[in-house]
Amino acid sequence: MLWALTGCTTAIPGEPVPAAGFHDPPEQWSSSEAAVPVPRATDGFDPCQLLTQQELAVAGGGTGVSHPDNPLPGVCSFPLAGELGNTAAVGFHEAYESAPQRQPRGVRTEVEGHSVWLYCEVVETYQTCTATTAIRRDRSLLTMLSVRNASAADVSDMLFHLTKAALHKLPPG
DSSP states (O other): OHHHHHHTTOOOOSOOOOGGGOBOOSSOOOTTOOOOSSOBOOTTOOGGGSSOHHHHGGGTOBOSOOEETOSSTTEEEEEBSSSTTOEEEEEEESOTTHHHHHOTTOEEEEETTEEEEEEEEEETTEEEEEEEEESSSSOEEEEEEEEETOOHHHHHHHHHHHHHHHHHHSOBO
């Protein structure tokens, strides 16, 4: 019994590692200073073409037709396998700087040098995470993932892969 009690008090060496491939920024920025190392073009891109069935496999795979302008204009949602209601979405949204005001409990992180505002919340029984990625001063890449009965760490890990896949499809511009 003593072992069980002392096991909870043992210090674990090392530093925590950010989940999902999202990384802490190398320096502290204010939330209004978005890092955009490579501005990305968005003109002429159909958000429904930003994620393939193969890329959606990391989140269980797509199960049906994509839904343009859902849940927001300029965003495309994809029903996922698994639980009814599991959904991924990707598209273009307003400037990165608006995300911290809309989602004050989110955290600033980065993907390949681009500032990302990561926000996770349980909505009913669905862990829902959004990543607002700075791609231009006036636009962001918005990726969302909602998975029933999942942890924030698991959903943000899957979301990282979707965010990176969509970011790679956007040419410099």
